[in-house]
Amino acid sequence: MTDPENTVAVPGAPTEAVLDRDGLDELVRVLVRRGRTVIGPTVRDGAIVLDELESADALPYGWGVELEAGQYRVRRRADQAAFAHSAGPQSWKSFLHPERVRQWSAERRPDGVLSVRPEAPQSVSYAFLGVRPCDLRAIRILDRVMGGGRYRDPAYLSRRTGAFLIAVECTEPGATCFCVSMGTGPAADAGFDLALTEVVDAAGHRFLCRSGSPEGAAVLAELPRRDADEPTRAAAASAVSEAAERMGRSMPPVDLRTLMRDTLEAERWDDVTARCLSCGNCTMVCPTCFCTTTEDVTDLTGDHAERWRRWDSCYDLDFSLLHGGPVRATPRSRYRQWLTHKLGTWHDQFDSSGCVGCGRCIVWCPTGIDLTEEAHALHQEATRTESAP
Incomplete structure (x- = not known):
């Protein structure tokens, strides 16, 4: 699992850079070449859902969502932002802690002997692309619940151990978001291998990318990129800061x-x-x-x-x-x-x-x-x- 507390630099590898859409495309290809199953958002059946991605072309470019209590609608955006949407009906729990898992199977042979075969934990190497800061925290909570303490869940740990997490900081919160009240966003502060902040402005469509683990820095080194510039840093920071001020919901300011x-x-x-x-x-x-x-x-x-x-x-x-x-x-x-x-x-x-x-x-x-x-x-x-x- 990614160390949730430390950002570790790899000697000679970049810790921050700017990617364009070609860089995002290559990111998916690099992860696939490394043997990972890439999961990310895509549009299907009138919703933005999480599914396996064969390329970054499947990302929901130009799609947003309209949210309210008991209401969810996808809508077209005026730009081609890939991550300007809020949480959909699925979370990453669906992959780390699936809805149904077989624990064992048993067969009775003709001679009456019963044999029981435990189900081996599934071996899969995930890369999650587009993990919101609130969902980063949710994964850390599941790590504590299912991967810590005396009663660890081997099925969960088989999926979680080594998962590569690519966070995307929120720049456009939904009407039902309240991560600021819970201290979980909209900025990604820990628990990721790579973190992206999407910027769409007069200077173009780009992603400020920073690494949060040795493998994250190694992957970033393989991508077409340019050095992070101050205007992009400022635009990314401003977008996240403004998102914090536009939360659609809040909790009462009490314990x-x-x-x-x-x-x-x-x-x-x-x-x-x-x-x-x-x-x-x-x-x-x-x-x-x-x-x-x-x-x-x-x-x-x-x-x-x-x-x-x-x-x-x-x-x-x-x-x-x-x-x-x-x-x-x-x-x-x-x-x-x-x-x-x-x-x-x-x-x-x-x-x-x-x-x-x-x-x-x-x-x-x-x-x-x-x-x-x-x-x-x-x-x-x-x-x-x-x-x-």
Whole structure:
């Protein structure tokens, strides 16, 4: 994994340069030649999705998005920017922690002997192109959850170890973005091999590129490039700074962990329950939600069986099922569990928030529930309660 704390220079290799579209094209080719599967954004089925890229031509040049609570639309842009869009329906979790993973298979031979074959972790060398700073943080959170501590997930580590991360700093936040509130963007400060900042202005279309690891510097050395110039640096810094001032959403300026702890009986939970469908969309699109369950399947003969691990959601009534029934039997308790864990008790388990401010849960909620709105409402209710005589 990339060292999230240090930027290491390779002697003689560039640490910063300017690429044009030819340089971006060559970046994909270099990574493919190095045996990596390159994953990046592309336009398909009316959305900007993550998929394998054979060349940089598949990037969503000239496409942007319009986002709002419960709404997502792609739109044409007036320029040919490749990364001027916000988070789509997928996150990099889909590749590092796939929706379904087979754990073992079993065969019963004609003589009745049963043999069980564990599933070997998939060997894949990924290169992720276009990782937003909020998603960089999400990957670091998953590293802590699934790659740290006593219970490490070999399937996750087989995909994550050695993955090459190419960050793209945000220059055009969406209406549902709130990474500034969570301290996760729009600038990329650590955890990448290469970081790009796209600049489209009167001087042309280009990418300020800087390395964040030895392999990143080595890859950059193979690309057609020119020395970083001060006008490009200034334009890139200005674009990122302006993006920070144009966030579409924000969290209340309070300690969210304390807010969640102190509002467990707030009336606001009843309001959101009236709108929540308990569909689990928010957990499916969240880049840090990691819960799974297992399911066993067999063929009609009963001679072949498999166990699969698949994503699960705390909104599922059976998620907390015990012998006496579900622990969280009401939509109110399930939504409260999700939000208080994400913003509050995640700190107790993993020493960080579980939210990175990407806004996916807002966009892909069919009823438009907005967790930033809920946090503000809980804060206002708590303030009224404290000031009441």
